[in-house]
Amino acid sequence: MSRLIINELTKKYYNKIALRNVSLxxxxxxxxxxxGPNGSGKTTLMKVxxxxxxxxxxxxxxxxxxxxxxxxxxxxxxxxxxxxxSSFKVxxxxxxxxxxxxxxxxxxxxxxxNDINVKLDYKVSNLxxxxxxxxxxxxxxxxxxxxxxxxxxxxxxDVLARDTIMDIIAKSYGENKIIIISTHLVSExxxxxxxxxxxxxxxxxxxxxxxxxxxxxxxxxxxxxxEVFGND
Amino acid sequence: MISLIKYEFIRKxxxxxxxxxxxxxxxxxxxxxxxxxxxxxxxxxLSALFVFYLVDIIKMYSDDLNKKTGYMLFMTPNSGYKIIWxxxxxxxxxxxxxxxxxxxxxxxxxxxxxxxxGDQIDYSQIVRGVNQLLSGTFGFNLGHVxxxxxxxxxxxxxxxxxxYTAMTIRKSIFSExxxxxxxxxxxxxxxxxxxxxxxxxxxxIMTPYYDSINAVSNAGNISAGGxxxxxxxxxxxxxxxxxxxxxxxxxxxxxxxxx
Numbered sequence: 001m002s003r004l005i006i007n008e009l010t011k012k013y014y015n016k017i018a019l020r021n022v023s024l025x026x027x028x029x030x031x032x033x034x035x036g037p038n039g040s041g042k043t044t045l046m047k048v049x050x051x052x053x054x055x056x057x058x059x060x061x062x063x064x065x066x067x068x069x070x071x072x073x074x075x076x077x078x079x080x081x082x083x084x085x086s087s088f089k090v091x092x093x094x095x096x097x098x099x100x101x102x103x104x105x106x107x108x109x110x111x112x113x114n115d116i117n118v119k120l121d122y123k124v125s126n127l128x129x130x131x132x133x134x135x136x137x138x139x140x141x142x143x144x145x146x147x148x149x150x151x152x153x154x155x156x157x158d159v160l161a162r163d164t165i166m167d168i169i170a171k172s173y174g175e176n177k178i179i180i181i182s183t184h185l186v187s188e189x190x191x192x193x194x195x196x197x198x199x200x201x202x203x204x205x206x207x208x209x210x211x212x213x214x215x216x217x218x219x220x221x222x223x224x225x226x227e228v229f230g231n232d
Numbered sequence: 233m234i235s236l237i238k239y240e241f242i243r244k245x246x247x248x249x250x251x252x253x254x255x256x257x258x259x260x261x262x263x264x265x266x267x268x269x270x271x272x273x274x275x276x277x278l279s280a281l282f283v284f285y286l287v288d289i290i291k292m293y294s295d296d297l298n299k300k301t302g303y304m305l306f307m308t309p310n311s312g313y314k315i316i317w318x319x320x321x322x323x324x325x326x327x328x329x330x331x332x333x334x335x336x337x338x339x340x341x342x343x344x345x346x347x348x349x350g351d352q353i354d355y356s357q358i359v360r361g362v363n364q365l366l367s368g369t370f371g372f373n374l375g376h377v378x379x380x381x382x383x384x385x386x387x388x389x390x391x392x393x394x395x396y397t398a399m400t401i402r403k404s405i406f407s408e409x410x411x412x413x414x415x416x417x418x419x420x421x422x423x424x425x426x427x428x429x430x431x432x433x434x435x436x437i438m439t440p441y442y443d444s445i446n447a448v449s450n451a452g453n454i455s456a457g458g459x460x461x462x463x464x465x466x467x468x469x470x471x472x473x474x475x476x477x478x479x480x481x482x483x484x485x486x487x488x489x490x491x
Protein backbone atom coordinates (compact mmCIF):
# COMPACT_ATOMS: atom_id res chain seq x y z
CA MET A 1 0.00 0.00 0.00
CA SER A 2 1.46 3.36 -1.06
CA ARG A 3 1.62 5.93 1.69
CA LEU A 4 3.36 9.19 2.28
CA ILE A 5 3.28 10.75 5.74
CA ILE A 6 4.90 14.08 6.47
CA ASN A 7 5.10 15.05 10.11
CA GLU A 8 6.13 18.41 11.58
CA LEU A 9 8.52 19.01 8.70
CA THR A 10 10.64 22.14 8.90
CA LYS A 11 13.30 23.23 6.47
CA LYS A 12 15.48 26.23 7.18
CA TYR A 13 18.06 27.91 5.01
CA TYR A 14 20.53 30.35 6.46
CA ASN A 15 18.36 33.36 5.72
CA LYS A 16 14.83 31.94 5.48
CA ILE A 17 12.43 29.26 6.60
CA ALA A 18 11.18 27.35 3.56
CA LEU A 19 8.86 24.93 5.40
CA ARG A 20 7.21 25.43 8.79
CA ASN A 21 5.94 22.40 10.68
CA VAL A 22 4.28 20.88 7.65
CA SER A 23 2.19 17.80 8.44
CA LEU A 24 0.40 16.00 5.62
CA UNK A 25 -0.90 12.53 4.91
CA UNK A 26 -1.10 11.39 1.30
CA UNK A 27 -3.08 8.28 0.42
CA UNK A 28 -2.96 6.07 -2.62
CA UNK A 29 -5.41 6.38 -5.49
CA UNK A 30 -5.49 10.17 -5.45
CA UNK A 31 -4.07 13.03 -7.44
CA UNK A 32 -2.99 15.86 -5.17
CA UNK A 33 -2.45 19.46 -6.13
CA UNK A 34 0.26 21.26 -4.20
CA UNK A 35 -0.65 24.86 -4.84
CA GLY A 36 0.79 28.14 -3.80
CA PRO A 37 2.58 31.19 -5.17
CA ASN A 38 6.29 31.21 -5.94
CA GLY A 39 8.37 30.80 -2.80
CA SER A 40 5.61 29.09 -0.82
CA GLY A 41 7.71 25.93 -0.29
CA LYS A 42 6.25 23.58 -2.92
CA THR A 43 9.58 22.72 -4.54
CA THR A 44 11.39 22.41 -1.22
CA LEU A 45 8.75 19.98 0.05
CA MET A 46 9.11 17.84 -3.06
CA LYS A 47 12.89 17.89 -2.90
CA VAL A 48 12.85 16.72 0.71
CA UNK A 49 10.52 13.83 -0.18
CA UNK A 50 12.69 12.99 -3.21
CA UNK A 51 15.79 12.88 -0.98
CA UNK A 52 17.55 15.81 -2.63
CA UNK A 53 17.26 18.06 0.41
CA UNK A 54 17.54 17.09 4.05
CA UNK A 55 14.96 18.49 6.43
CA UNK A 56 16.01 20.59 9.41
CA UNK A 57 13.49 18.82 11.66
CA UNK A 58 10.47 16.58 11.47
CA UNK A 59 10.22 13.39 9.51
CA UNK A 60 8.87 11.83 6.36
CA UNK A 61 7.68 8.25 6.05
CA UNK A 62 7.31 6.64 2.66
CA UNK A 63 5.57 3.26 2.78
CA UNK A 64 6.41 3.24 6.51
CA UNK A 65 10.13 3.78 5.90
CA UNK A 66 12.08 6.86 6.91
CA UNK A 67 13.75 8.76 4.10
CA UNK A 68 16.89 7.12 2.74
CA UNK A 69 18.28 6.03 -0.61
CA UNK A 70 15.90 3.06 -0.37
CA UNK A 71 12.81 5.28 -0.38
CA UNK A 72 14.02 6.84 -3.64
CA UNK A 73 12.91 3.65 -5.36
CA UNK A 74 9.30 4.47 -4.35
CA UNK A 75 9.44 8.06 -5.56
CA UNK A 76 9.54 9.33 -9.11
CA UNK A 77 10.34 13.02 -9.02
CA UNK A 78 10.15 15.40 -11.95
CA UNK A 79 12.04 18.58 -11.03
CA UNK A 80 10.86 21.83 -12.53
CA UNK A 81 14.41 22.67 -13.61
CA UNK A 82 16.01 21.24 -16.72
CA UNK A 83 18.04 18.57 -14.97
CA UNK A 84 18.63 16.24 -17.94
CA UNK A 85 22.17 15.75 -19.24
CA SER A 86 22.26 18.18 -22.16
CA SER A 87 24.84 16.18 -24.12
CA PHE A 88 22.63 13.08 -24.11
CA LYS A 89 20.22 12.14 -26.85
CA VAL A 90 16.64 11.41 -25.83
CA UNK A 91 17.27 7.69 -26.28
CA UNK A 92 20.34 7.92 -23.99
CA UNK A 93 18.15 9.44 -21.27
CA UNK A 94 15.78 6.47 -21.59
CA UNK A 95 18.72 4.05 -21.38
CA UNK A 96 19.99 5.86 -18.29
CA UNK A 97 16.62 5.47 -16.59
CA UNK A 98 16.42 1.83 -17.65
CA UNK A 99 19.84 1.16 -16.14
CA UNK A 100 19.19 3.08 -12.92
CA UNK A 101 15.59 2.16 -12.12
CA UNK A 102 14.35 -1.40 -12.04
CA UNK A 103 10.79 -0.16 -12.42
CA UNK A 104 11.40 1.90 -15.57
CA UNK A 105 9.14 0.83 -18.45
CA UNK A 106 11.36 1.43 -21.45
CA UNK A 107 8.87 0.35 -24.11
CA UNK A 108 6.08 2.35 -22.48
CA UNK A 109 8.28 5.45 -22.58
CA UNK A 110 9.21 4.76 -26.22
CA UNK A 111 5.55 4.50 -27.20
CA UNK A 112 4.58 7.66 -25.32
CA UNK A 113 7.40 9.66 -26.88
CA ASN A 114 6.46 8.32 -30.29
CA ASP A 115 2.82 9.32 -29.71
CA ILE A 116 3.75 12.87 -28.77
CA ASN A 117 6.35 13.16 -31.51
CA VAL A 118 9.51 13.61 -29.46
CA LYS A 119 12.39 12.28 -31.58
CA LEU A 120 14.66 9.76 -29.90
CA ASP A 121 17.79 10.84 -31.75
CA TYR A 122 17.51 14.51 -30.77
CA LYS A 123 20.00 15.84 -28.28
CA VAL A 124 18.45 17.17 -25.09
CA SER A 125 20.18 20.51 -25.66
CA ASN A 126 18.35 20.85 -29.00
CA LEU A 127 14.86 20.22 -27.64
CA UNK A 128 12.38 23.07 -27.32
CA UNK A 129 11.06 23.91 -23.86
CA UNK A 130 7.79 22.14 -24.70
CA UNK A 131 9.60 19.01 -25.88
CA UNK A 132 11.80 19.05 -22.78
CA UNK A 133 8.74 19.30 -20.54
CA UNK A 134 7.09 16.40 -22.37
CA UNK A 135 10.25 14.31 -22.09
CA UNK A 136 10.60 15.03 -18.37
CA UNK A 137 6.97 14.10 -17.77
CA UNK A 138 7.22 10.91 -19.81
CA UNK A 139 10.35 9.60 -18.09
CA UNK A 140 8.99 10.42 -14.62
CA UNK A 141 5.68 8.70 -15.33
CA UNK A 142 7.26 5.73 -17.12
CA UNK A 143 8.52 4.46 -13.80
CA UNK A 144 6.06 1.98 -12.35
CA UNK A 145 6.37 3.18 -8.80
CA UNK A 146 4.20 4.34 -5.88
CA UNK A 147 4.63 8.09 -5.63
CA UNK A 148 4.98 10.62 -8.43
CA UNK A 149 6.06 14.16 -7.67
CA UNK A 150 5.64 16.52 -10.61
CA UNK A 151 7.02 19.98 -9.95
CA UNK A 152 5.44 22.60 -12.21
CA UNK A 153 4.96 20.23 -15.18
CA UNK A 154 3.20 22.95 -17.21
CA UNK A 155 5.80 25.67 -16.75
CA UNK A 156 6.94 27.31 -19.98
CA UNK A 157 4.80 25.02 -22.09
CA ASP A 158 2.40 26.04 -24.87
CA VAL A 159 -1.32 25.20 -24.77
CA LEU A 160 -1.08 22.12 -27.02
CA ALA A 161 1.84 20.67 -25.06
CA ARG A 162 -0.09 21.32 -21.83
CA ASP A 163 -2.95 19.16 -23.07
CA THR A 164 -0.50 16.40 -24.00
CA ILE A 165 1.12 16.53 -20.59
CA MET A 166 -2.23 16.50 -18.82
CA ASP A 167 -3.23 13.44 -20.87
CA ILE A 168 -0.04 11.62 -19.88
CA ILE A 169 -0.65 12.44 -16.22
CA ALA A 170 -4.26 11.28 -16.41
CA LYS A 171 -3.14 8.00 -18.04
CA SER A 172 -0.77 7.39 -15.15
CA TYR A 173 -3.47 7.45 -12.51
CA GLY A 174 -3.75 4.18 -10.62
CA GLU A 175 -5.53 2.95 -7.48
CA ASN A 176 -2.25 2.15 -5.77
CA LYS A 177 -0.45 5.33 -6.76
CA ILE A 178 -0.07 8.79 -5.29
CA ILE A 179 0.40 11.62 -7.76
CA ILE A 180 1.37 15.04 -6.40
CA ILE A 181 1.47 17.96 -8.81
CA SER A 182 2.79 21.35 -7.81
CA THR A 183 1.78 24.34 -9.86
CA HIS A 184 0.65 27.91 -9.77
CA LEU A 185 -1.33 27.40 -13.00
CA VAL A 186 -4.38 26.26 -11.05
CA SER A 187 -7.03 26.49 -13.75
CA GLU A 188 -5.05 24.24 -16.09
CA UNK A 189 -4.78 21.42 -13.63
CA UNK A 190 -7.72 21.58 -11.27
CA UNK A 191 -9.93 19.24 -13.31
CA UNK A 192 -7.68 16.25 -12.50
CA UNK A 193 -7.19 17.00 -8.81
CA UNK A 194 -8.83 14.96 -6.07
CA UNK A 195 -7.29 16.77 -3.14
CA UNK A 196 -5.66 20.14 -2.86
CA UNK A 197 -3.00 21.48 -0.51
CA UNK A 198 -2.45 25.22 -0.30
CA UNK A 199 1.00 26.17 0.90
CA UNK A 200 1.57 29.72 2.10
CA UNK A 201 4.96 30.94 3.28
CA UNK A 202 6.08 27.40 4.00
CA UNK A 203 3.03 26.37 6.03
CA UNK A 204 -0.12 24.43 5.14
CA UNK A 205 -2.89 26.97 4.68
CA UNK A 206 -5.62 24.59 3.49
CA UNK A 207 -5.91 20.86 2.87
CA UNK A 208 -9.20 19.86 1.28
CA UNK A 209 -11.10 17.52 -0.99
CA UNK A 210 -11.44 19.43 -4.26
CA UNK A 211 -14.98 18.32 -5.13
CA UNK A 212 -16.37 18.81 -1.62
CA UNK A 213 -15.00 22.31 -1.37
CA UNK A 214 -16.19 23.21 -4.86
CA UNK A 215 -19.72 22.22 -3.88
CA UNK A 216 -19.53 23.76 -0.44
CA UNK A 217 -18.28 27.14 -1.62
CA UNK A 218 -19.72 27.01 -5.14
CA UNK A 219 -16.32 28.07 -6.45
CA UNK A 220 -13.60 26.54 -8.58
CA UNK A 221 -10.28 25.65 -6.96
CA UNK A 222 -8.82 28.61 -8.82
CA UNK A 223 -11.45 30.85 -7.23
CA UNK A 224 -10.57 29.59 -3.77
CA UNK A 225 -6.89 30.01 -4.63
CA UNK A 226 -7.45 33.64 -5.56
CA GLU A 227 -9.41 34.16 -2.36
CA VAL A 228 -6.62 32.74 -0.22
CA PHE A 229 -3.64 34.22 -2.02
CA GLY A 230 -5.25 37.19 -3.72
CA ASN A 231 -4.06 39.78 -1.24
CA ASP A 232 -0.42 38.56 -1.20
CA MET B 233 27.92 0.36 -9.03
CA ILE B 234 28.87 -0.73 -12.55
CA SER B 235 26.04 1.37 -14.03
CA LEU B 236 27.21 4.41 -12.07
CA ILE B 237 30.79 3.98 -13.32
CA LYS B 238 29.54 3.34 -16.85
CA TYR B 239 27.65 6.62 -16.94
CA GLU B 240 30.62 8.52 -15.51
CA PHE B 241 32.49 7.52 -18.65
CA ILE B 242 29.55 7.93 -21.03
CA ARG B 243 29.20 11.52 -19.81
CA LYS B 244 32.82 12.35 -20.47
CA UNK B 245 33.91 10.15 -23.38
CA UNK B 246 33.50 12.90 -25.96
CA UNK B 247 35.69 15.30 -23.99
CA UNK B 248 38.33 12.63 -23.31
CA UNK B 249 38.31 11.65 -27.00
CA UNK B 250 38.79 15.27 -28.04
CA UNK B 251 41.73 15.68 -25.65
CA UNK B 252 43.37 12.48 -26.88
CA UNK B 253 42.89 13.42 -30.54
CA UNK B 254 44.43 16.84 -29.81
CA UNK B 255 47.40 15.23 -28.09
CA UNK B 256 47.82 12.78 -30.95
CA UNK B 257 47.76 15.67 -33.44
CA UNK B 258 50.35 17.51 -31.33
CA UNK B 259 52.53 14.40 -31.35
CA UNK B 260 52.33 14.10 -35.13
CA UNK B 261 53.24 17.78 -35.45
CA UNK B 262 56.21 17.54 -33.09
CA UNK B 263 57.43 14.32 -34.70
CA UNK B 264 58.23 16.44 -37.75
CA UNK B 265 60.72 18.37 -35.58
CA UNK B 266 62.91 15.31 -35.00
CA UNK B 267 64.07 13.74 -31.73
CA UNK B 268 63.91 17.07 -29.91
CA UNK B 269 60.25 17.40 -30.89
CA UNK B 270 59.49 13.97 -29.46
CA UNK B 271 61.20 14.80 -26.18
CA UNK B 272 59.30 18.08 -25.99
CA UNK B 273 56.06 16.24 -26.71
CA UNK B 274 56.63 13.77 -23.86
CA UNK B 275 57.05 16.64 -21.40
CA UNK B 276 54.17 18.75 -22.75
CA UNK B 277 51.70 15.85 -23.08
CA LEU B 278 52.46 14.65 -19.55
CA SER B 279 51.70 18.11 -18.17
CA ALA B 280 48.57 18.45 -20.34
CA LEU B 281 47.20 15.04 -19.35
CA PHE B 282 47.94 15.74 -15.68
CA VAL B 283 46.08 19.07 -15.69
CA PHE B 284 43.20 17.66 -17.74
CA TYR B 285 42.81 14.69 -15.41
CA LEU B 286 42.75 16.83 -12.29
CA VAL B 287 40.30 19.36 -13.70
CA ASP B 288 38.05 16.70 -15.21
CA ILE B 289 37.75 14.59 -12.07
CA ILE B 290 37.03 17.57 -9.83
CA LYS B 291 34.65 19.25 -12.28
CA MET B 292 32.54 16.11 -12.72
CA TYR B 293 31.85 15.93 -9.00
CA SER B 294 31.42 19.67 -8.66
CA ASP B 295 28.83 19.63 -11.47
CA ASP B 296 26.92 16.81 -9.79
CA LEU B 297 26.78 18.73 -6.52
CA ASN B 298 26.23 22.24 -7.84
CA LYS B 299 24.32 21.92 -11.11
CA LYS B 300 20.75 20.77 -11.61
CA THR B 301 22.00 17.86 -13.75
CA GLY B 302 23.22 16.38 -10.48
CA TYR B 303 19.60 15.43 -9.78
CA MET B 304 19.94 12.75 -12.47
CA LEU B 305 22.49 11.01 -10.28
CA PHE B 306 21.20 11.78 -6.82
CA MET B 307 17.57 10.86 -7.53
CA THR B 308 18.61 7.29 -8.30
CA PRO B 309 18.15 4.74 -5.51
CA ASN B 310 21.88 4.49 -4.86
CA SER B 311 23.37 5.23 -1.46
CA GLY B 312 25.74 8.14 -1.00
CA TYR B 313 28.51 5.64 -0.26
CA LYS B 314 27.92 3.84 -3.52
CA ILE B 315 27.89 7.09 -5.50
CA ILE B 316 31.14 8.42 -4.06
CA TRP B 317 32.91 5.05 -4.38
CA UNK B 318 31.77 4.80 -7.98
CA UNK B 319 33.20 8.26 -8.61
CA UNK B 320 36.50 7.32 -7.00
CA UNK B 321 36.74 4.05 -8.92
CA UNK B 322 35.94 5.88 -12.15
CA UNK B 323 38.70 8.37 -11.30
CA UNK B 324 41.17 5.53 -10.69
CA UNK B 325 40.22 3.79 -13.94
CA UNK B 326 40.50 7.06 -15.86
CA UNK B 327 43.87 7.82 -14.26
CA UNK B 328 45.17 4.32 -15.02
CA UNK B 329 43.89 4.62 -18.58
CA UNK B 330 45.66 7.94 -19.10
CA UNK B 331 48.89 6.50 -17.62
CA UNK B 332 48.62 3.59 -20.04
CA UNK B 333 48.04 5.91 -22.98
CA UNK B 334 51.03 8.00 -21.91
CA UNK B 335 53.14 4.84 -21.83
CA UNK B 336 52.11 4.07 -25.38
CA UNK B 337 53.24 7.59 -26.34
CA UNK B 338 56.56 6.94 -24.54
CA UNK B 339 57.04 3.74 -26.54
CA UNK B 340 56.18 5.34 -29.86
CA UNK B 341 58.30 8.42 -29.27
CA UNK B 342 61.12 6.41 -27.72
CA UNK B 343 61.27 4.25 -30.82
CA UNK B 344 61.21 7.36 -33.00
CA UNK B 345 64.03 8.97 -31.00
CA UNK B 346 66.16 5.84 -31.37
CA UNK B 347 65.51 5.75 -35.12
CA UNK B 348 66.14 9.45 -35.60
CA UNK B 349 69.48 9.13 -33.80
CA GLY B 350 70.52 6.68 -36.52
CA ASP B 351 70.53 3.58 -34.32
CA GLN B 352 69.32 0.20 -35.52
CA ILE B 353 65.99 -0.67 -33.95
CA ASP B 354 64.54 -4.08 -33.25
CA TYR B 355 60.82 -3.45 -32.94
CA SER B 356 60.35 -6.50 -30.72
CA GLN B 357 62.64 -4.79 -28.24
CA ILE B 358 61.22 -1.28 -28.26
CA VAL B 359 60.68 -1.36 -24.53
CA ARG B 360 64.31 -2.25 -23.93
CA GLY B 361 65.43 0.52 -26.31
CA VAL B 362 63.37 3.14 -24.51
CA ASN B 363 64.59 1.73 -21.22
CA GLN B 364 68.20 2.08 -22.32
CA LEU B 365 67.58 5.59 -23.58
CA LEU B 366 65.99 6.67 -20.31
CA SER B 367 68.66 4.89 -18.34
CA GLY B 368 71.43 6.55 -20.28
CA THR B 369 69.91 10.02 -20.28
CA PHE B 370 68.30 10.40 -16.88
CA GLY B 371 69.74 7.59 -14.75
CA PHE B 372 66.44 5.74 -14.34
CA ASN B 373 64.45 3.20 -16.34
CA LEU B 374 60.84 2.39 -17.16
CA GLY B 375 60.42 0.53 -13.88
CA HIS B 376 61.27 3.72 -11.99
CA VAL B 377 58.84 5.68 -14.14
CA UNK B 378 56.09 3.15 -13.46
CA UNK B 379 56.64 3.23 -9.68
CA UNK B 380 56.69 7.01 -9.69
CA UNK B 381 53.52 7.16 -11.78
CA UNK B 382 51.74 4.83 -9.35
CA UNK B 383 52.87 7.04 -6.47
CA UNK B 384 51.67 10.15 -8.32
CA UNK B 385 48.34 8.47 -9.06
CA UNK B 386 47.94 7.50 -5.37
CA UNK B 387 48.76 11.07 -4.38
CA UNK B 388 46.27 12.41 -6.90
CA UNK B 389 43.51 10.11 -5.68
CA UNK B 390 44.20 11.17 -2.08
CA UNK B 391 44.19 14.83 -3.13
CA UNK B 392 40.98 14.40 -5.10
CA UNK B 393 39.23 12.72 -2.17
CA UNK B 394 40.27 15.66 0.01
CA UNK B 395 38.75 18.07 -2.51
CA TYR B 396 35.64 15.85 -2.80
CA THR B 397 35.27 15.88 0.98
CA ALA B 398 35.55 19.66 1.16
CA MET B 399 32.95 20.05 -1.62
CA THR B 400 30.64 17.55 0.08
CA ILE B 401 30.94 19.41 3.39
CA ARG B 402 29.98 22.60 1.55
CA LYS B 403 26.80 20.99 0.19
CA SER B 404 25.86 19.27 3.44
CA ILE B 405 27.03 20.58 6.82
CA PHE B 406 27.57 24.16 5.56
CA SER B 407 24.79 24.30 2.98
CA GLU B 408 22.44 26.22 5.22
CA UNK B 409 24.80 28.81 6.64
CA UNK B 410 26.28 32.01 5.31
CA UNK B 411 29.86 31.85 3.98
CA UNK B 412 29.56 28.06 3.64
CA UNK B 413 32.05 28.13 0.76
CA UNK B 414 34.62 29.93 2.89
CA UNK B 415 34.10 27.51 5.76
CA UNK B 416 34.54 24.51 3.50
CA UNK B 417 37.77 25.98 2.09
CA UNK B 418 39.00 26.39 5.66
CA UNK B 419 37.95 22.78 6.29
CA UNK B 420 39.91 21.74 3.18
CA UNK B 421 43.01 23.47 4.57
CA UNK B 422 42.42 21.91 7.99
CA UNK B 423 42.09 18.44 6.50
CA UNK B 424 45.37 18.93 4.64
CA UNK B 425 47.07 20.23 7.78
CA UNK B 426 45.80 17.25 9.80
CA UNK B 427 46.91 14.86 7.10
CA UNK B 428 50.39 16.37 7.00
CA UNK B 429 50.60 15.93 10.79
CA UNK B 430 49.53 12.29 10.47
CA UNK B 431 52.02 11.80 7.62
CA UNK B 432 54.85 13.23 9.70
CA UNK B 433 53.97 10.94 12.62
CA UNK B 434 53.74 8.02 10.25
CA UNK B 435 57.14 8.91 8.76
CA UNK B 436 58.66 8.98 12.26
CA ILE B 437 57.19 5.57 13.01
CA MET B 438 58.52 4.25 9.71
CA THR B 439 62.08 5.53 10.20
CA PRO B 440 63.48 2.05 11.08
CA TYR B 441 61.89 0.77 7.89
CA TYR B 442 63.69 3.41 5.80
CA ASP B 443 66.95 2.66 7.62
CA SER B 444 66.62 -1.00 6.73
CA ILE B 445 66.08 -0.10 3.06
CA ASN B 446 69.11 2.21 3.07
CA ALA B 447 71.17 -0.63 4.49
CA VAL B 448 70.38 -2.88 1.53
CA SER B 449 70.41 -0.34 -1.31
CA ASN B 450 73.29 1.65 -2.73
CA ALA B 451 72.77 5.39 -2.51
CA GLY B 452 72.43 6.96 -5.95
CA ASN B 453 71.87 3.65 -7.72
CA ILE B 454 68.54 2.43 -6.40
CA SER B 455 66.59 -0.21 -8.32
CA ALA B 456 62.94 0.17 -9.29
CA GLY B 457 62.04 -2.41 -6.62
CA GLY B 458 64.00 -0.42 -4.03
CA UNK B 459 62.18 2.74 -5.04
CA UNK B 460 58.86 0.93 -4.68
CA UNK B 461 59.82 -0.15 -1.15
CA UNK B 462 60.77 3.42 -0.23
CA UNK B 463 57.50 4.81 -1.55
CA UNK B 464 55.31 2.02 -0.17
CA UNK B 465 54.60 3.69 3.22
CA UNK B 466 53.61 7.02 1.72
CA UNK B 467 51.49 5.29 -0.94
CA UNK B 468 49.80 3.38 1.90
CA UNK B 469 49.06 6.66 3.69
CA UNK B 470 47.50 8.06 0.52
CA UNK B 471 45.34 4.96 0.11
CA UNK B 472 44.16 5.01 3.75
CA UNK B 473 43.45 8.74 3.44
CA UNK B 474 41.39 8.13 0.29
CA UNK B 475 39.38 5.35 1.97
CA UNK B 476 38.64 7.33 5.16
CA UNK B 477 37.70 10.56 3.39
CA UNK B 478 35.60 8.77 0.78
CA UNK B 479 33.72 6.97 3.56
CA UNK B 480 33.10 10.30 5.30
CA UNK B 481 31.91 11.92 2.07
CA UNK B 482 29.59 8.94 1.50
CA UNK B 483 28.10 9.44 4.96
CA UNK B 484 27.48 13.14 4.28
CA UNK B 485 25.93 12.43 0.88
CA UNK B 486 23.64 9.89 2.49
CA UNK B 487 22.61 11.81 5.60
CA UNK B 488 23.12 15.54 5.11
CA UNK B 489 23.13 16.55 1.46
CA UNK B 490 21.26 19.61 0.17
CA UNK B 491 21.45 19.85 -3.60
